[in-house]
Amino acid sequence: MNTKAVYAACLFAALNICTLSARAEATVKPETYTYGTHLDIKKVISMKQDATPTCGIINAQLTYLDSQGDTKVLDYRKFADNCHDDN
Template structure:
C-alpha cells in the first residue's frame, strides 16, 4: 500500500477522534443564564449565536467559550439584535 495513503488515513482517523471528543465534551455542558453580576471567566470565545430577528429588538443569544481551566462553558443571555446597529 502507498505510504502517503497510510499517512492520510492515520491523519483522518486522528482528526475524527478529536472531533468526537470535542462534541462529547460540549454535549455534557449545561447552559447558564447570565444575570447582572455574573462572574465570567472567559479565556477564548468559541462561538456566538443569536435568534433570528425580523427587525431591531431584544433577542436571545448564546456564548460558547473556554474558561481559564480550558473547560467548555455555555452562557445564555439577552441582547439587542445585530440589525439594530443600522437603526442609529
C-alpha cells in the same frame, strides 16, 4: 507507508477530536447571565444567536473555556445584529 494512508490517519484523528469536543459541549449545563455574573473567559469556542429579520432583543449563547480549561456555556439576551441604525 504511503501518503494516502498518512492523510487518512490524520483526518480520522482530527474528526475524533472534533467529536469529543462536541460531546463535551453537549453535557455542559448552560448558565443564564445576570448583571454582575463573574465571567472567566480564556477562549471563546462558539457563539450562537436566534435568527431574526427585524431589530430587537434576541437569545444568544456563548460557549467558552475558562482559565481552568473547563467548557462553560452562557445564555444571554442581546440586540440583534441588524439593529445598526435603530434606537
